[in-house]
Amino acid sequence: MQATVTRQSAMRELRDTGRVRLPGRPALWSRWTRGLTLVLLIMIGVAGCAGLVTVIVAAVNGSSRITAATVVGMAMVAAMLAGLVALVLWWRRSLSRHVGVEHSPVVLEASGLTLRGVGPIPWRDFGPARNMMVRAEYSSGWTLRAVMPLTPSGLVNVNERTSAHLRRRISPSTGPAWNRGHRWIYVPGVEGMRQADVMQLINVAHQMFGHPSRTQR
Structure with a gap:
């Protein structure tokens, strides 16, 4: 592929050669989530500094006394903020590991789709790309994501025949603890x-190489 990838050039190569290899990059939701972790770290830092400054100013002005209870309270707040920082940093590191594999090439060919170092995933194992509401990655709510629903064969191949560390690259697992899956x-x-x-390109390849099948929501 040429250095600058466009939809037109990728589409032309796919139709002319039956295969296209594209440079991967973090998906939109992944970039937004990493940005969110940075915002959270800044907010925690600001909250901690603001609390410390408030206590110092109050002590200097004599409007409040520094007692044992004050020290204990400050220590508890500091411990809570430190715990939050550790949690957000762990979250950010886990996202960074995911971002690393997102730079892997995206390959569309007759044998299937390769993405994030996994594949080729047969076209019969998933339906066309579309935007739909799915379970959020890090909460119990729902969020809009660009996804390709797995077909019955895809559900079996991904959840039963793919190793756990590769399944996580395909999508987060969802569902109750006793029935989580991809x-x-x-x-x-x-x-x-x-x-x-990207969605349009994948759907064109799906029409070229895939077989009509019923996808599962």
Whole structure:
């Protein structure tokens, strides 16, 4: 592929050669989530500094006395903030590991789709790319994501025949603790292309190489 990837050039190569290899990049949701962790770290830092400054100013002005209870309270708040920082840093590191594999090439060919170092995933194992509400990655709520729903064969191949560390690259597991599983593939990011363009390219390849099948929500 040429250095600057466009939807038109990728589409042309796919149709002319039956295969296209694209430079991967972190998906939109992944970049937003990493940005969120940075915002959280800044907010925690500001809250900690503001609390410390408030106590110091109050002590200097004589409006409050520094007692044992004050020291204990400050220590508890500091411990809580330190715990929050540790949690957010762990979250950010786990995201960074995921971002690393997102730079792996995205390959579309007759044998399937390769993304984030996993594949080729057969076209019959998933449906066309689309935006849909799915379980959020780090909460019990729902969020809009660009995904490719797994078909019945895909559910078996991903959840029963793919190793755990590779399944996590396909999508986060969702569902109750006793029945967690992977139900879709997250659309990969491609350097130089919008998410909508990547979805369109995948769907064209799906029409070229895939077989009609019923996907499971």
